[in-house]
Amino acid sequence: MAQSIQRAINLIRLVAEHPLTLSEAADVLGVHKSTALRILQTLEAARFVRKTGAGTYVFGSGLIELSELALGSMDLRQFASAHLRVLQRQTGHTVHLAQLAGDEIVYVDKVDSPAFDAVKLPSRIGRAVSIYASAVGKVILAHLSQEERDRLLSHVTFERYTSTTFADRESLDAELTRVAERGWAIDDGEHDAYVMCVAAPIRDSRGQVIAAVSLTAIEVIASLDQLKEKLPLLLETSALISQELGFTPESSPAPSAS
Amino acid sequence: MAQSIQRAINLIRLVAEHPLTLSEAADVLGVHKSTALRILQTLEAARFVRKTGAGTYVFGSGLIELSELALGSMDLRQFASAHLRVLQRQTGHTVHLAQLAGDEIVYVDKVDSPAFDAVKLPSRIGRAVSIYASAVGKVILAHLSQEERDRLLSHVTFERYTSTTFADRESLDAELTRVAERGWAIDDGEHDAYVMCVAAPIRDSRGQVIAAVSLTAIEVIASLDQLKEKLPLLLETSALISQELGFTPESSPAPSAS
DNA sequence: AGCTACATTGCAATATACGCAACGCAAGGA
DNA sequence: TCCTTGCGTTGCGTATATTGCAATGTAGCT
Numbered sequence: 237m238a239q240s241i242q243r244a245i246n247l248i249r250l251v252a253e254h255p256l257t258l259s260e261a262a263d264v265l266g267v268h269k270s271t272a273l274r275i276l277q278t279l280e281a282a283r284f285v286r287k288t289g290a291g292t293y294v295f296g297s298g299l300i301e302l303s304e305l306a307l308g309s310m311d312l313r314q315f316a317s318a319h320l321r322v323l324q325r326q327t328g329h330t331v332h333l334a335q336l337a338g339d340e341i342v343y344v345d346k347v348d349s350p351a352f353d354a355v356k357l358p359s360r361i362g363r364a365v366s367i368y369a370s371a372v373g374k375v376i377l378a379h380l381s382q383e384e385r386d387r388l389l390s391h392v393t394f395e396r397y398t399s400t401t402f403a404d405r406e407s408l409d410a411e412l413t414r415v416a417e418r419g420w421a422i423d424d425g426e427h428d429a430y431v432m433c434v435a436a437p438i439r440d441s442r443g444q445v446i447a448a449v450s451l452t453a454i455e456v457i458a459s460l461d462q463l464k465e466k467l468p469l470l471l472e473t474s475a476l477i478s479q480e481l482g483f484t485p486e487s488s489p490a491p492s493a494s
Numbered sequence: 495m496a497q498s499i500q501r502a503i504n505l506i507r508l509v510a511e512h513p514l515t516l517s518e519a520a521d522v523l524g525v526h527k528s529t530a531l532r533i534l535q536t537l538e539a540a541r542f543v544r545k546t547g548a549g550t551y552v553f554g555s556g557l558i559e560l561s562e563l564a565l566g567s568m569d570l571r572q573f574a575s576a577h578l579r580v581l582q583r584q585t586g587h588t589v590h591l592a593q594l595a596g597d598e599i600v601y602v603d604k605v606d607s608p609a610f611d612a613v614k615l616p617s618r619i620g621r622a623v624s625i626y627a628s629a630v631g632k633v634i635l636a637h638l639s640q641e642e643r644d645r646l647l648s649h650v651t652f653e654r655y656t657s658t659t660f661a662d663r664e665s666l667d668a669e670l671t672r673v674a675e676r677g678w679a680i681d682d683g684e685h686d687a688y689v690m691c692v693a694a695p696i697r698d699s700r701g702q703v704i705a706a707v708s709l710t711a712i713e714v715i716a717s718l719d720q721l722k723e724k725l726p727l728l729l730e731t732s733a734l735i736s737q738e739l740g741f742t743p744e745s746s747p748a749p750s751a752s
Numbered sequence: 753a754g755c756t757a758c759a760t761t762g763c764a765a766t767a768t769a770c771g772c773a774a775c776g777c778a779a780g781g782a
Numbered sequence: 783t784c785c786t787t788g789c790g791t792t793g794c795g796t797a798t799a800t801t802g803c804a805a806t807g808t809a810g811c812t
Contacts, residue, residue, distance in 0.1 A: 238536040239768065240800070244499045245540045252564040255596045258759060268802045273760070278496040282503045286622065289649040290597050291759080295564035297620035303561045304619070306510040306553035314605070318579035338513045339548050347572070362558035364544070391547035497799060498769065516790060526771045531791070549790080 243267065244275050248299070251285050255292040307335075307344045307362065312447060315480040316438070320347050320449065323473045327451055327466045329458065330357050334372035334435075335447040339388055340364045341373050344447075357431075357452060366427050368392060368408050369401050371435035372448040375421035378412040379437050379445035385412075398429045420467065423450075424460055432460045434467060436474035441482030449474050501525065502533050506557070509543050513550040565593075565602050565620065570705060573738040574696070578605050578707065581731045585709055585724045587716065588615050592630035592693075593705040597646055598622045599631050602705075615689075615710060624685050626650060626666050627659050629693035630706040633679035636670040637695050637703035643670075656687045678725065681708075682718055690718045692725060694732035699740030707732050 243265055250256055250264060262272035276293055279285045283298030307313065316333050324331045324347040333345035343361050359365075367373040367388060377385055389405065396403035402411050415421040423433035435450035451463055451470055475485070501523055508514055508522060520530035534551055537543045541556030565571065574591050582589045582605040591603035601619050617623075625631040625646060635643055647663065654661035660669050673679040681691035693708035709721055709728055733743070 238498060238502075238532050240496060240498050241502045241533060241536045242540075244496075244502065245536070245542070248560065252560045259757085269759075270761085270803085271801060274496050274800080275499060278499045278503070282500075284503070288597055288622075289651070292597070294596060294598065295560075295620070297618050299557055300561045300565070300620035301618060302506065302510045303558045307558070318576055321576035321579075338552060339546055339550070340552065360555050360559060361562070362553070362555035364546075393547070517788085527790075528772085528792085529770060532769075 240275070243271075244279060247272070247275055248279065248284055251293055252295050255288065255294045257292050261293065303362070307342075312438075312477075312481070313345055316345065316447075316449070316477045319473050319476050319480075320345060323347075323449070323451070323469060324349065326469050329463070329466070330359075330452045332359060332372065332450045332452060333447060334365055334370075334376070334450065336376055339391065341367050341370070341376060341448075357454075359452075366397075368394065369397055369423070369427040370450075371421045371423035371433035372450045374408075374412060374415050374423070375435040375437050375448045376445055378415035378421065397427050398425055400424045400429075401426045420471065422460060422464070425455070430455045432458065432463055434460075434463045434470055436467075436470050438474050439478040439481070439483040441484075443483060449477065498533070501529075502537060505530070505533055506537065506542060509551055510553050513546070513552045515550050519551065561620070565600075570696075570735075570739070571603055574603065574705075574707070574735045577731050577734050577738075578603060581605075581707070581709070581727060582607065584727050587721070587724070588617075588710045590617060590630065590708045590710060591705060592623055592628075592634070592708065594634055594703075597649065599625050599628070599634060599706075615712075617710075624655075626652065627655055627681070627685040628708075629679045629681035629691035630708045632666075632670060632673050632681070633693040633695050633706045633708075634703055636673035636679065655685045656683055658682045658687075659684045678729065680718060680722070683713070688713045690716065690721055692718075692721045692728055694725075694728050696732050697736045697739070697741040699742075701741060707735065 246265060247256075247261060250261065256264075258269055258273055258276065261276065262269040265272055276285060276287075280287060280293075280296070283296040283301075285293045286296040288294055312335060313333070320331045320333055328349060330349065331347040332343055334341050335344045342364050343359055346357075346359060346361055348357070365373055367377060377388065380388070389408075394403045394405070394408075395401070402408040420434060420436045423431070423435070425431060431452065431454055433450045433452045435448045437445040438447040438449060440446050449470060451466055453463055479485075504523060505514075505519055508519065514522075516527055516531055516534065519534060520527040523530055534543060534545075538545060538551075538554070541554040541559075543551045544554040546552055570593060571591070578589045578591055586607060588607065589605040590601055592599050593602045600622050601617055604615075604617060604619055606615070623631055625635060635646065638646070647666075652661045652663070652666075653659070660666040678692060678694045681689070681693070683689060689710065689712055691708045691710045693706045695703040696705040696707060698704050707728060709724055711721055737743075
């Protein structure tokens with residue numbers, strides 16, 4: 237489709253795995269050395285790769301800087317990081333930090349159980365999450381203004397992933413009302429039947445909900461009820477992160493008890 | 495130099511900052527829409543960008559996954575992360591985690607002071623550090639085998655950045671002996687005259703030094719002596735991280751007191 | 753020194769990526 | 783309802799940017 241760009245992408249992939257000399261690069265791509273050189277020089281100018289003293293090409297910092305730029309508010313990650321790790325230890329479950337970015341909700345951090353035999357969830361930093369079939373999505377959606385909510389949902393085509401999915405606007409709105417009232421959301425296998433979550437919102441200094449923390453477990457490991465037992469810890473974590481972002485609880489209406 | 499690749503890189507940069515429609519992308523690049531489309535499709539196939547429901551292109555997870563792949567042992571970062579953040583709080587100084595990657599030493603994590611008025615150091619995750627003119631470089635070098643040390647230094651061309659730089663192999667070797675004896679290294683403005691560091695080694699389960707933690711401050715903020723006062727905290731941190739990696743202290747010879 | 757293996761440059765050929773124009777499609781207004 | 787407008791998408795001929803070659807430069811090794 238775009239040969240030279242494809243070659244450049246392949247080269248980046250190779251370099252990310254393992255340092256490469258020019259000749260190796262040319263061999264692997266199946267092109268002449270001069271061709272490989274020109275691609276690498278272009279990538280080098282963008283700092284996507286870097287030339288070492290030994291003459292090999294290695295991964296450059298440009299890509300990492302881009303990732304951080306795209307994940308946006310590094311502030312949020314920096315502030316949240318330590319708290320997420322504490323929460324992981326306290327609960328033993330996988331912790332996610334998701335953020336509203338443009339029209340989507342994207343994972344910006346993830347803390348797995350460090351145990352080697354632990355189940356690694358397929359979620360990945362940088363990936364978008366379903367906005368209506370996830371605990372983080374629902375808890376963020378529930379705390380946005382009506383206009384914002386409409387905007388985010390206007391392009392969505394609802395899909396019933398499992399029997400518990402809220403697959404139409406009416407039932408979703410009813411669920412979001414419940415979520416807004418109690419201040420946290422669950423995911424009862426709404427996207428993947430065996431994946432359970434609880435999520436709590438994170439607010440910035442203006443009191444706006446801009447992100448969410450969640451605890452995730454597959455049902456064999458922990459039932460939804462078992463996850464809910466960790467709610468106090470989860471809510472404490474989200475409150476601490478909000479505080480770090482400059483949020484002062486008294487400046488906003490308290491969630492009504494339901 | 496490689497026009498289409500350059501255009502692709504520009505597009506990635508734009509998309510990382512802010513979602514883009516096809517027409518906008520074409521306008522900004524100054525090319526026809528069909529050209530922009532083909533570039534975006536290629537990038538999309540590599541998951542470097544992703545198409546949202548609304549038809550805009552946004553940053554894809556492919557780049558982030560690449561970054562994580564390249565930063566290698568996510569294990570180290572996961573294990574170290576919480577400890578680095580604690581150390582930052584305890585000391586108030588910038589904390590770096592640097593790792594031996596191939597022939598070079600690369601920053602894999604960094605924790606700045608969260609204060610808004612704090613000086614942000616120009617170091618960046620993913621960037622290579624001078625191997626002989628940095629505290630992390632020296633402390634890693636000092637604990638490698640002679641062959642490894644020779645290999646890493648064989649391609650180096652020494653440069654006297656400041657008056658304190660160890661700019662030749664003999665004086666560097668003498669310094670490395672001192673570092674190995676006491677188990678930690680300093681950087682007395684050896685690369686940038688006003689930047690001070692102390693660094694301690696991190697060992698994996700085999701007892702091999704594979705990384706280092708450091709505390710950094712510019713001289714106006716803290717003198718080298720003030721940094722040294724934090725040494726107990728630094729050494730505690732590096733010991734804790736090493737333990738998490740499976741290192742058992744008794745299995746290795748204790749550093750001799752100097 | 754001479755050899756080998758590598759990176760780099762200049763240049764001509766052509767494959768490749770480009771712009772154009774036509775098409776498809778959806779949203780909004782008359 | 784139909785027309786208009788603005789978007790993304792496809793096919794195609796052309797020209798330009800990219801390629802491979804061959805020659806040159808450079809460094810490490812015997």
